[in-house]
Amino acid sequence: MANSTIDAASKPTITHIIFDMDGLILDTEKFYTEVQEQILARYNKTFDWSLKAKMMGKKAIEAARVFVEETGISDSLSAEDFLIEREAMLQSMFPTSELMPGAERLIKNLHANQVPICVATGSHKRHFELKTQRHGELFALMHHIVLGDDPEVKQGKPSPDGFLAAARRFEGGPIDPKKCLVFEDAPSGVQAAKNAGMSVVMVPDPRLDSSFHAVADQVLKSLMDFNPAEWGLPPFDSAAS
Numbered sequence: 367m368a369n370s371t372i373d374a375a376s377k378p379t380i381t382h383i384i385f386d387m388d389g390l391i392l393d394t395e396k397f398y399t400e401v402q403e404q405i406l407a408r409y410n411k412t413f414d415w416s417l418k419a420k421m422m423g424k425k426a427i428e429a430a431r432v433f434v435e436e437t438g439i440s441d442s443l444s445a446e447d448f449l450i451e452r453e454a455m456l457q458s459m460f461p462t463s464e465l466m467p468g469a470e471r472l473i474k475n476l477h478a479n480q481v482p483i484c485v486a487t488g489s490h491k492r493h494f495e496l497k498t499q500r501h502g503e504l505f506a507l508m509h510h511i512v513l514g515d516d517p518e519v520k521q522g523k524p525s526p527d528g529f530l531a532a533a534r535r536f537e538g539g540p541i542d543p544k545k546c547l548v549f550e551d552a553p554s555g556v557q558a559a560k561n562a563g564m565s566v567v568m569v570p571d572p573r574l575d576s577s578f579h580a581v582a583d584q585v586l587k588s589l590m591d592f593n594p595a596e597w598g599l600p601p602f603d604s605a606a607s
């Protein structure tokens with residue numbers, strides 16, 4: 367059940383943390399939204415958050431298929447051509463990516479307290495590099511990074527592939543999924559974490575329908591609201607700063 371606070375006694379012991387990237391560490395979902403709004407406007411259609419919810423977190427080609435099919439434009443624009451067009455617009459936006467509130471504080475605190483952390487994103491390598499250009503120091507704190515085009519990620523979220531690959535690659539892995547806590551913003555990502563047998567804190571965009579909150583173990587408005595003690599994790603302290 368999704369709660370803003372959590373009963374510490376009812377939770378598994380968490381030893382490892384897996385972060386989603388887009389919309390969770392980085393404020394990049396807005397770029398996809400903006401570009402998709404522009405493309406749909408050409409067809410006199412509106413991009414809304416029910417469609418956004420179906421696309422976010424997925425691998426690029428999987429999200430592209432959803433986009434052209436759900437909007438009924440697949441006869442005019444193929445998923446492949448949509449991606450080519452979207453790509454040209456996103457290229458210049460990604461290097462300006464900014465951190466989501468609370469992401470840096472949480473990542474630095476976990477790292478400073480020797481809690482193993484990693485990233486599992488639907489983003490492929492080229493996009494990952496553009497998005498993280500200004501944030502190399504923070505991402506260097508990750509033990510490893512699983513990308514959407516990783517050979518072990520056969521299917522994108524909600525498949526558990528990315529999160530299970532992430533659990534395998536920690537020191538001493540594979541780590542028991544029950545000991546892993548995932549941070550996610552997207553419905554597909556939250557479902558992927560549950561499909562992997564992991565606990566998940568959801569930090570959704572406020573425009574996302576609240577019916578998507580139910581699958582998560584905890585729902586927060588911002589990473590700033592995360593209380594590590596509720597998950598048996600080290601409190602925010604001087605070690606991080």
Ligand SMILES: O=P(O)(O)OC[C@H](O)CO
Nearest residue numbers: 387388422423487488489
């Ligand atoms: O949210 P992520 O990091 O899995 O990325 C997924 C896509 O690249 C954007 O929705």
Ligand SMILES: [Mg+2]
Nearest residue numbers: 386388389551
């Ligand atoms: Mg995301």
